[in-house]
Every structure is written in C-alpha cells, then in structure tokens.
Amino acid sequence: MSEQHTTRSVSVIGLGPMGQAMVRAFLAAGFEVTVWNRSTAKIDAMVELGAKRAETVAAALDANEVTVLSLTHYAAMYDVLGQAADHLTGKVIANLSSDSPEKTRVGAGWVRSHGAQFISGGVMSAGDNLVHPASYIFYSGPREVFDAHAELLRPLSPQEYLGADDGLAQIYYQALLTIMHPWLIGFEQAIAVIERSGHDIDRFIPFAVRSNAAFPYFMAESTAAKKKAWLDLASLIMMDAGVQHVIDASEEVGVDATISHTAQAFWRKAIAASEQAGRVVSTREIIRGEKS
Numbered sequence: 001m002s003e004q005h006t007t008r009s010v011s012v013i014g015l016g017p018m019g020q021a022m023v024r025a026f027l028a029a030g031f032e033v034t035v036w037n038r039s040t041a042k043i044d045a046m047v048e049l050g051a052k053r054a055e056t057v058a059a060a061l062d063a064n065e066v067t068v069l070s071l072t073h074y075a076a077m078y079d080v081l082g083q084a085a086d087h088l089t090g091k092v093i094a095n096l097s098s099d100s101p102e103k104t105r106v107g108a109g110w111v112r113s114h115g116a117q118f119i120s121g122g123v124m125s126a127g128d129n130l131v132h133p134a135s136y137i138f139y140s141g142p143r144e145v146f147d148a149h150a151e152l153l154r155p156l157s158p159q160e161y162l163g164a165d166d167g168l169a170q171i172y173y174q175a176l177l178t179i180m181h182p183w184l185i186g187f188e189q190a191i192a193v194i195e196r197s198g199h200d201i202d203r204f205i206p207f208a209v210r211s212n213a214a215f216p217y218f219m220a221e222s223t224a225a226k227k228k229a230w231l232d233l234a235s236l237i238m239m240d241a242g243v244q245h246v247i248d249a250s251e252e253v254g255v256d257a258t259i260s261h262t263a264q265a266f267w268r269k270a271i272a273a274s275e276q277a278g279r280v281v282s283t284r285e286i287i288r289g290e291k292s
C-alpha cells in the first residue's frame with residue numbers, strides 16, 4: 001500500500017525573533033513556509049533556511065489557507081493586512097502577537113469583517129525558545145477554528161485552548177507577564193546587590209533557583225479558598241519592615257530599589273486602610289481598588 005505524502009504549508013508574517021523561531025519550528029517539522037516581513041533583510045535570512053519569499057502581503061496570504069502573524073502589536077496587523085485586505089476572504093489568520101484583550105477582540109472583528117476566520121494566541125515561551133520544555137501557547141477564539149487548525153499549528157509549541165472569547169488568550173498571557181516583569185526587575189536588583197557587595201553571582205544563582213521553588217506554595221496559600229485577606233495585620237507590618245531591609249541592603253551599595261519601594265507602598269496602604277477600617281484590608285483589595 002503506498003502512503004500519500006502531502007507537504008503541509010503555512011505563511012508566516014512578521015519575522016522578529018519570535019516569527020523567526022516560528023519559521024524554524026515549521027521548517028523543522030517539514031512544512032513549506034512562505035514568509036513576508038516589512039524589512040526585507042529578515043526575509044532573506046529565512047529564505048536561506050529554506051522558507052519561500054512572498055514579495056507582498058497579498059502573495060503571503062494567497063500562498064496558504066493559514067497565515068500566522070507574529071508582530072509587535074495589533075496596530076501592526078492593520079498596517080500589514082490593510083495592504084491586502086481584499087485577499088483575506090476565505091483565509092485563516094492566527095495572530096500570535098501580544099496586545100491587550102480588548103485590542104485583540106477589536107482586531108478579531110476587523111479580520112472577520114474582511115471574510116477571514118480568526119484565532120488569537122499568546123506565546124508563553126521561554127524567550128523565543130519555542131522548543132524549551134516550559135514553552136506553550138495559549139489560544140482563544142472559536143473552538144471550531146482552533147480544532148480545525150490545531151494540528152497545523154502544533155509544531156510551534158504545546159497548545160492550551162482557553163475558550164471562545166477572542167481576548168482570553170491575552171488575559172492569561174498578560175496576567176502571567178504581570179508576574180514575570182516585576183520578577184525580572186527584582187532579579188536584576190538582587191544580582192546587583194550581590195555584585196555591588198563584592199560577591200559572585202554564580203554562587204548566588206543556585207540559591208535564587210532554590211528559593212523560587214517555594215513560589216508555588218505562596219501561590220496556593222494566597223489563593224486558597226479564594227481568600228480575600230491572606231496576611232493578618234501583624235504579617236502586613238512584618239512585610240513593611242522586611243522590605244525596608246531589602247531597600248537598605250540595596251541602597252547601601254548604590255542599587256536602585258524602586259521595585260521594593262513600590263511593593264512597600266502597597267503594604268503601607270493596606271496597613272493604613274486596615275487601621276482605618278478596624279479590620280484587615282488586604283493588598284488584594286488595594287490593588288483591585290476596593291479600598292484605597
């Protein structure tokens with residue numbers, strides 16, 4: 001019995017570090033990949049790897065049923081697809097660019113108004129390393145569109161389909177980056193303190209990794225039974241005092257402690273609000289604007 005081989009194919013528009021990683025992942029999976037990018041030097045680099053050049057956005061859309069977008073934001077999607085909006089009918093756009101949930105919903109509506117199907121994604125990767133075991137992609141949008149194209153998109157990373165709301169992938173993606181951004185700045189501050197204090201960060205890093213292992217415990221504790229107030233007043237006061245020591249350790253050696261001052265401001269607001277209300281007011285309530 002002879003086996004029929006059909007080469008799967010896809011277009012990728014947007015060849016920044018992430019778009020390039022996507023092209024490499026598709027090529028590695030044996031796909032025929034057609035690429036377009038605003039600045040052409042990035043196209044040349046992908047063609048050298050085996051991708052096919054599209055001279056125009058229209059040509060990239062025409063080349064395949066599914067086009068993956070990897071752009072800086074949704075504003076870029078209008079700049080790009082606006083060049084060939086009359087080529088969208090009957091196509092499928094998988095926009096894996098980052099933006100706010102609402103901008104994503106509006107963008108989804110714009111694509112559909114031009115006759116294409118739409119699915120959105122948030123690339124929860126370890127940087128642009130799509131093959132890292134921790135990397136995966138959130139998807140949201142119509143279930144039938146995801147189901148129809150999940151297999152095609154699988155080379156990019158493991159998939160987590162979240163639901164029909166076009167903005168949902170971005171809600172989860174941005175929420176996780178909400179944790180990551182202060183973490184990154186805090187990490188920079190920590191290693192600056194180590195170095196400015198005359199020590200080697202290589203000795204410090206394993207301890208940082210080890211203490212990160214406790215973070216899941218804190219996540220579980222702080223959200224158990226959807227508690228409103230995790231810390232009692234004594235604990236809030238302890239956090240205020242504790243972060244002052246971090247600020248001192250940083251500033252004694254000339255390290256910027258802005259992120260620690262910001263954290264301290266939340267605990268101080270919670271303490272003041274608690275004293276005023278005669279009950280524990282959590283930082284969770286402060287952040288949600290339920291008490292200021």
Ligand SMILES: NC(=O)c1ccc[n+]([C@@H]2O[C@H](COP(=O)([O-])OP(=O)(O)OC[C@H]3O[C@@H](n4cnc5c(N)ncnc54)[C@H](OP(=O)(O)O)[C@@H]3O)[C@@H](O)[C@H]2O)c1
Pocket residue numbers: 014015016017018019020037038039042070071072073075076079080096097098099123124125126127128129
């Ligand atoms: N890189 C990562 O590690 C990573 C990880 C997870 C998620 N993401 C997300 O994935 C998306 C792509 O990431 P990236 O790092 O590749 O982003 P990037 O460096 O900002 O590049 C994205 C692409 O957008 C294009 N672009 C931007 N504005 C444009 C416009 N007005 N018209 C036409 N093209 C435009 C750029 O074209 P030019 O080349 O012509 O400038 C480039 O090809 C972003 O939404 C990012 O947040 C990235």
